[in-house]
Structure formats: C-alpha cells, structure tokens
Amino acid sequence: MRHSILMLSLAAALAATSGCQRAATPADEAATAATAPATATRMIDEHSYAQPDKVRTKDLALELKVDFDKKVLDGSATLTLDWLDPKATQLVLDTRDLTIGKIVGERSDGKWEDLKYTLAPADRILGSKLTIETPKRNPRVRITYTTSPDASGLQWLTAAMTEGKKTPFMFSQSQQIHARSWVPLQDTPSVRFTYTAHVMAPQDTMVVMSAAMEPGNDNSGDKRDGDYTFRMTNAIPSYLLAIGVGDLVFKPISERSGVWAEPASVDRAANEFSDTEKMIQTAEKLYGPYRWERYDMLLLPPSFPYGGMENPRMTFLTPTAIVGDKSLVSLIAHELAHSWSGNLVTFSTAKDAWLNEGVTTYVEGRIDEELYGKERADMERVIARNELRQEFTEENKPLQVLAGIPGELKDPDDNLGSTVYAKGAWFMQFLEQRFGRADFDAFLRGYFDHFAFQSISSQQFADYAKANLLDKYPGKVTQAEFDEWLHQPGIPATAPQVTSARFDAVDAARKAFLDAGTLPAADATKQWTTQEWVHFIEGMPETLKPEQLAALDQAFHFTGTPNGEIAQRWYPLAVRSGYTQANGEIAKFLQRVGRRKLIMPTYKELVKTPEGLKLAEDVLAKAKPGYHPITTGSVEATIAEAKAKASAK
CATH class of the missing domain: 1.10.390.10 (Neutral Protease Domain 2)
Known part of the structure; x- marks a missing residue:
C-alpha cells in the first residue's frame, strides 16, 4: 500500500476512533499460526481470531449481489478447508458487522447440512469472532451473509460524488484487517488462498476485482450485463481481496497493462501512467519475472483514503497522483514493486x-x-x-x-x-x-x-x-x-546518507527568501518538480508572517493548488501562521480529497485553536458523506482528542 511518495504517519484509525483499548476478549486466545512451506516457524497474529494451525482456508468462492440502494453486499462465501489438527472440530473466522443468515457444511457424500455457530460480541478493533461447530471436519463450509452499510472495508458513493455524476460507485479497501467487514474469513496475512467470485451488479455498472475476469480476461469494458465472474489462481492473503463497481471504461497501456477509470478521466490517467510497461520490464530485469499475468490499474474517486493499494492484477490508485508531469508516478512504481515484495512474499x-x-x-x-x-x-x-x-x-x-x-x-x-x-x-x-x-x-x-x-x-x-x-x-x-x-528503535549510526544537489539549490533559494524576502527566480522555479516544491515548503520555519505567505502565494499560487502533495505542506503552514486568506481553499480541498496522508496534517493544525476546530468540524460535516470510513475515523479521532484537551484545561 502506498500512503505517499513523501512519508507521513499512518496513525489514525479504529482504535483512536473508538477511544477504547482492545477489550479483554477471546481474541487473546485467538493467536494464529502460519507455517510457510519452507519452514516450521510458528507465526502469531494477535489481530485475528483465526486458528490456522488447526485448519486453513485453501480456496474461497464468493457469490455476491451489489445493492447500491441498501449499500450492502449480499451473498455467500464458501471456504474449502485443509484440516491440519486431527482433533480440531471448530472453524474460527473473523467478521466485522456482518449479518449471518445461515451456515452449512458439505458432508463426505457431497450433501450439505446445517452447522451450529456462535457470533461473539464485537471487539472495537477485531470485530466479532465467528465460531462454527464442525464435528465432521467438513471439507467445505458455506456462510450466507449480508454486509453492513457502514462496513469499514467498503465505500459507497452516490452518483453525485463521482466524476460522471450519473452512476454510483463502490470500492473496497481490505488492508489491514478490513476484509472481514465484507467477507467472513481467516483475516490474517499468514493464510493464503485462491478465490473465485460471481458478482451480480446493476447493468449500467462495470465490476472489476483483484482477479482475472472470465471468460477470456475481457479487459475492454464493453461487457456490461450485470453478471461477472472472476478467478484468482495464485494464493493470496485476505487483505488483497478487492472489488470496484462503477461507470468504468478501460484504456490499454501495453499488452499486459492498462487503466480502468470513469470515462472523463481515463485518457488523462493513461497518459500520466504511460511508463507502466517500462516499470514492469525494469522490475523484471532486477528481480525476476512478473508472476501475475496482468498489471491493470483502477483510478478511484478522490475519497480513496490512501495513495494506492497493490491488489494483484488490479492496483487501486488515488487521482491525486495525476498532476500532468509524471512527477508523482513513483506511486505506480511502489504499487508495482509490491508484486514482488508483498503480494509474492508477504x-x-x-x-x-x-x-x-x-x-x-x-x-x-x-x-x-x-x-x-x-x-x-x-x-x-x-x-x-x-x-x-x-x-x-x-x-x-x-x-x-x-x-x-x-x-x-x-x-x-x-x-x-x-x-x-x-x-x-x-x-x-x-x-x-x-x-x-x-x-x-x-x-x-x-x-x-x-x-x-x-x-x-x-x-x-x-x-x-x-x-x-x-x-x-x-x-x-x-x-x-x-x-x-x-x-532497536531509531536509526543506527551505520545508516548511509543521501544528498541532493538540486535540493541544495532549493535550500539556497529558501534562505534568500527568509533572509531578504527575495523570491526564487522564475526561470529556476519553472523547472522545479513536485519534489523540489515540497522540499522548499517543508524547510520553512514553523510559522511565517502573513505578508511572507501572501508574497509566496502571489508568486506561486500555492493556495488552491491542484497538487495535493504541495497542498499537504502549504495549508498546515498557512494555518499555523494565521494566514486566514487560505481558509476558503482549505475547506474546498478538505471536502474534495479523502486521502488521509494529504488532509490529516491540515486537520491536525486546525484543531489546535478554537477557530480552527470549528472550521474542521464544519468541513467534516460537509465532507463526511464522501469520505471513506477509514478517513472519517481518523478525522473524528483528531477532533475528539482536541476537544478533550480543551475541556481538560
């Protein structure tokens, strides 16, 4: 997963949202074990209830119906199991906010029988432990279920929230432990499985998944009959399960790569990401063959909470990476690199x-x-x-x-x-x-x-x-x-250092501005890339005088910039410095973009003053319908913490 080309903290999420520590639940007995084929090392995953040392999922078969009106997925998950412990008679799965309809197990004669199960009370982080009684150690178990409209791993967007304004949009984000909110399964990266999916959706939408589309790996986008089938033959961990549904069209970049996007943005995305095939060939030269057959990309709405997600065969991407000069396409290099480090070796x-x-x-x-x-x-x-x-x-x-x-x-x-x-x-x-x-x-x-x-x-x-x-x-x-x-924490003294001659020039330009008010020369800055502008702003003092910010704004138009990486640095500086002239564009930016890495620094600065806190609350109220649940949780936690500190004074 790519949170940024330019790093910031991931901290936010569900624990902070709930304001609670992990409850003392049976989760503590739900340590998972995973034995890689080449070793006998036991792996403990404290973030899963599953017990893969006793039984493991080998294959997952999904039957799903996409319901935009109710904002749910409705269907079933059939797990093909490998029973490792001869004494095991229970299958323990991870779930979050799922409504279980029925659970059946396949008998040795091929017939199916009802199975007893218990769905434990929900832990705010781990969700609910689903314990299925399997005295006959069934080779397959099928769970019929419905997701919650508030599933943490799914975002449902109305047509008005999309670029085309005609068709609703839904997409998943399963990492870290959000797959359990839309599929009952062993939600730990220590378990890998193949999967198939049969998905029914409205006929005016296209469905894509982190798997090959069948029949014939149709990548034209012309097949819109509301009935889609997918197959992933390489074993993957649960966090790489992915689905996207919307008004999507496809544009090829090479024989094995292309872009899925809404019609209005597909050409722009394909142009920005036109070096993708070169990246694949470069990675293959360094680290061996690409083993996933295709490398396609899905351009998501700006509400996507991350920079990218490396779902196999179908990387999910933020539109904030498109700035027109390919200066942010290292995001593609990052998600592609996961095809080796992450998807292949996990x-x-x-x-x-x-x-x-x-x-x-x-x-x-x-x-x-x-x-x-x-x-x-x-x-x-x-x-x-x-x-x-x-x-x-x-x-x-x-x-x-x-x-x-x-x-x-x-x-x-x-x-x-x-x-x-x-x-x-x-x-x-x-x-x-x-x-x-x-x-x-x-x-x-x-x-x-x-x-x-x-x-x-x-x-x-x-x-x-x-x-x-x-x-x-x-x-x-x-x-x-x-x-x-x-x-050990920190960075060892043995760490190799890196310098940049181009950044030296940026440092000199910044010093001239701070010392004498001399703005960087236009003939130099017109050659600057996003990285140089980021370095220029990040090296500024904690605050500037409003007139200094105004001078920079007049020369370089930072306020209202379409470049999220620059906005991420400029707006917090503006807030800290009391540059209220930027507030209008700050509000627009925070409402338009849901990528946590880009917006959280500004929210965190806003909540430090009463006036800023009110602006943050007002913006969130307007932006929340378009935010992913992960983003909403991060912002709400930041606001709640600021309020708690204020009330304690």
Missing part, C-alpha cells in the same frame, strides 16, 4: 509490515532510478528521511522497531509509517551499500524466489539473510549491526 503479521512496505519502497527507488535518474530517486529518499526524523520521537520509540514486539501494536492500522516505509527502505540501502549492488540484487532476487507465494516473519528474513548475505560474504556486516536495524 508479511505474516502487521508487526512485520516493513517486509512489505520497506522492501517495496527500496525496490520503488530502484525502478525510479532506472527510469528517471538517480537525482530524482535521491530527492524522494531525502524527503522520506527528513519526515522520518520529524516523526520519530521519544514517545513512539516502541513503534520505531522494524521487527515489532507482540502487544505493542494495538491496532494494525496504527503502524508508524516512517518505520515500515522509510526505515525499512533505509535498512535495505544499508545492506546494498555494504554488500555491493550486484550481490545484493542477486540476494533479493533469490529471496523473492525462495519465499514465493509464502507469508513470512522478520525472523525468517533474518535467517535467510544470515545464510545468504552475512555468512556468504563475511566481514561486511556484523550480526550486531544487522540486529540493531531490526530490533
């Missing part, structure tokens, strides 16, 4: 999230470097590391550790972004520098091959690295150095 629990995001961010940088040059890749690294330094504090030290400690991560959505993305990628660059790029590339390619289609832990990565790096090339990295990166 973290086994949220505590090991760096294995997905850190390795992916490193691979993203390598793709960017190949296609757009080392200077651009280095600018991205500098920005990410500057933000890491700001985000790492004494208070959040426990969340600065790559190999997470059990019990520290209360909600899997609360991973510290700079840890799993920037620190993880920095660790990879440290290893590359010490072992040399050629040998490290060979190691990483071997790592992807060795653990292909498996879910692994940080310890398994460490064991593999010891055998294939540290022991193979002795004297280059000590075990103590390696372990410090993996198990």
Whole structure:
C-alpha cells in the first residue's frame, strides 16, 4: 500500500476512533499460526481470531449481489478447508458487522447440512469472532451473509460524488484487517488462498476485482450485463481481496497493462501512467519475472483514503497522483514493486509490515532510478528521511522497531509509517551499500524466489539473510549491526546518507527568501518538480508572517493548488501562521480529497485553536458523506482528542 511518495504517519484509525483499548476478549486466545512451506516457524497474529494451525482456508468462492440502494453486499462465501489438527472440530473466522443468515457444511457424500455457530460480541478493533461447530471436519463450509452499510472495508458513493455524476460507485479497501467487514474469513496475512467470485451488479455498472475476469480476461469494458465472474489462481492473503463497481471504461497501456477509470478521466490517467510497461520490464530485469499475468490499474474517486493499494492484477490508485508531469508516478512504481515484495512474499503479521512496505519502497527507488535518474530517486529518499526524523520521537520509540514486539501494536492500522516505509527502505540501502549492488540484487532476487507465494516473519528474513548475505560474504556486516536495524528503535549510526544537489539549490533559494524576502527566480522555479516544491515548503520555519505567505502565494499560487502533495505542506503552514486568506481553499480541498496522508496534517493544525476546530468540524460535516470510513475515523479521532484537551484545561 502506498500512503505517499513523501512519508507521513499512518496513525489514525479504529482504535483512536473508538477511544477504547482492545477489550479483554477471546481474541487473546485467538493467536494464529502460519507455517510457510519452507519452514516450521510458528507465526502469531494477535489481530485475528483465526486458528490456522488447526485448519486453513485453501480456496474461497464468493457469490455476491451489489445493492447500491441498501449499500450492502449480499451473498455467500464458501471456504474449502485443509484440516491440519486431527482433533480440531471448530472453524474460527473473523467478521466485522456482518449479518449471518445461515451456515452449512458439505458432508463426505457431497450433501450439505446445517452447522451450529456462535457470533461473539464485537471487539472495537477485531470485530466479532465467528465460531462454527464442525464435528465432521467438513471439507467445505458455506456462510450466507449480508454486509453492513457502514462496513469499514467498503465505500459507497452516490452518483453525485463521482466524476460522471450519473452512476454510483463502490470500492473496497481490505488492508489491514478490513476484509472481514465484507467477507467472513481467516483475516490474517499468514493464510493464503485462491478465490473465485460471481458478482451480480446493476447493468449500467462495470465490476472489476483483484482477479482475472472470465471468460477470456475481457479487459475492454464493453461487457456490461450485470453478471461477472472472476478467478484468482495464485494464493493470496485476505487483505488483497478487492472489488470496484462503477461507470468504468478501460484504456490499454501495453499488452499486459492498462487503466480502468470513469470515462472523463481515463485518457488523462493513461497518459500520466504511460511508463507502466517500462516499470514492469525494469522490475523484471532486477528481480525476476512478473508472476501475475496482468498489471491493470483502477483510478478511484478522490475519497480513496490512501495513495494506492497493490491488489494483484488490479492496483487501486488515488487521482491525486495525476498532476500532468509524471512527477508523482513513483506511486505506480511502489504499487508495482509490491508484486514482488508483498503480494509474492508477504508479511505474516502487521508487526512485520516493513517486509512489505520497506522492501517495496527500496525496490520503488530502484525502478525510479532506472527510469528517471538517480537525482530524482535521491530527492524522494531525502524527503522520506527528513519526515522520518520529524516523526520519530521519544514517545513512539516502541513503534520505531522494524521487527515489532507482540502487544505493542494495538491496532494494525496504527503502524508508524516512517518505520515500515522509510526505515525499512533505509535498512535495505544499508545492506546494498555494504554488500555491493550486484550481490545484493542477486540476494533479493533469490529471496523473492525462495519465499514465493509464502507469508513470512522478520525472523525468517533474518535467517535467510544470515545464510545468504552475512555468512556468504563475511566481514561486511556484523550480526550486531544487522540486529540493531531490526530490533532497536531509531536509526543506527551505520545508516548511509543521501544528498541532493538540486535540493541544495532549493535550500539556497529558501534562505534568500527568509533572509531578504527575495523570491526564487522564475526561470529556476519553472523547472522545479513536485519534489523540489515540497522540499522548499517543508524547510520553512514553523510559522511565517502573513505578508511572507501572501508574497509566496502571489508568486506561486500555492493556495488552491491542484497538487495535493504541495497542498499537504502549504495549508498546515498557512494555518499555523494565521494566514486566514487560505481558509476558503482549505475547506474546498478538505471536502474534495479523502486521502488521509494529504488532509490529516491540515486537520491536525486546525484543531489546535478554537477557530480552527470549528472550521474542521464544519468541513467534516460537509465532507463526511464522501469520505471513506477509514478517513472519517481518523478525522473524528483528531477532533475528539482536541476537544478533550480543551475541556481538560
């Protein structure tokens, strides 16, 4: 998942929304175990009730009907099971706000029989534990169910909220543990399964999923009969289940890649993402063949809470990545890189999230470097590391550790972004520098091959690295150095540093403005990319005088910018500095965009004053119908915390 090309915290989400700690429930006995085929390592996932050491899902068959009027999915999930424990007679699944209609099990004679089940009270983070009695250890179990209109993993948009204004839109976001809100299943990345889906939807909509469309992998967008079938033959974890429904058309980029989008934006998206095939070929040259057959992209409405989501065969993308100059297409490189680090080799629990995001961010940088040059890749690294330094504090030290400690991560959505993305990628660059790029590339390619289609832990990565790096090339990295990166907070002194000559010029321009009020020369700034503008604003003092902001605004038109990455930095600075002239455009931006990474910094500054808090509440009231539940939870938590602090004074 890509929250940004330019890092910020992931903190927000359900735990904060509820204002509660995880309840003392049977979740504590719901530790999951996952044994990758190549190892006997037991993996514990404290964010799932499932018991995959006893029984595992091998295949999932979905029958779903999309109901835009009720804002629900209605249907069934059939799980094909692999019973591992000969004494096990229960199937334990994860659910959140599902209405269960009936549960049946297939007998050995092929007939189906009713099964008894218990749906436990809901935990605010984990949802409800579904325990199904299976004394005959049924090879298949079918659950008939209906989702809630408020399912945390689904967003329902009215036609008025879409670009075309004619057809409603629905899309899913299953990571981290939101798949359980639209499918009853073992919702842990330690379990991988194949799946099929038969989806009925209104005939004026197109359905896409993270799977091949059948028959014939039709990617034209012309097939609109309301009846769609999909198949994913590679085993995936639950967080990669994905569905999108709306007025969608397709435009190819290459023989194996293209863009799905609303008709009004498909050409713009295809133009911006035209380098996708080059990215695939670059990644294949570095790390081996692309194993998912197609790499298509779905451009979502601006309410999508993240930058991108790496659903196999169908990456979901924010439209905020389209700025006209391809300066933000590292987002595509990031989601594509997940096809190796994440989708192919998957973290086994949220505590090991760096294995997905850190390795992916490193691979993203390598793709960017190949296609757009080392200077651009280095600018991205500098920005990410500057933000890491700001985000790492004494208070959040426990969340600065790559190999997470059990019990520290209360909600899997609360991973510290700079840890799993920037620190993880920095660790990879440290290893590359010490072992040399050629040998490290060979190691990483071997790592992807060795653990292909498996879910692994940080310890398994460490064991593999010891055998294939540290022991193979002795004297280059000590075990103590390696372990410090993996198990200690902060950034080790051994971390390699990156500089950018182009940022040096930006720094000089900023200093001239702050010292003498001299605006950067137009002939220089017209060549600046998004990264340079971001660095220019991020290096400003905590506040500026209103007249300084006005001068910058008059010259560069930051207020009202269509570039979300610039808006994310400019508007918080404007709020802190009392530059109320920007309030109108701030309100429009916060109502138009639902991407958490772009809007949360401004909300967090607004709530620090009574006037700003009122503006934040007013904006949320108008924006909430178009926000994803994940975004709404983040904003509501920020406002609630500010109110609590104000009342305590």
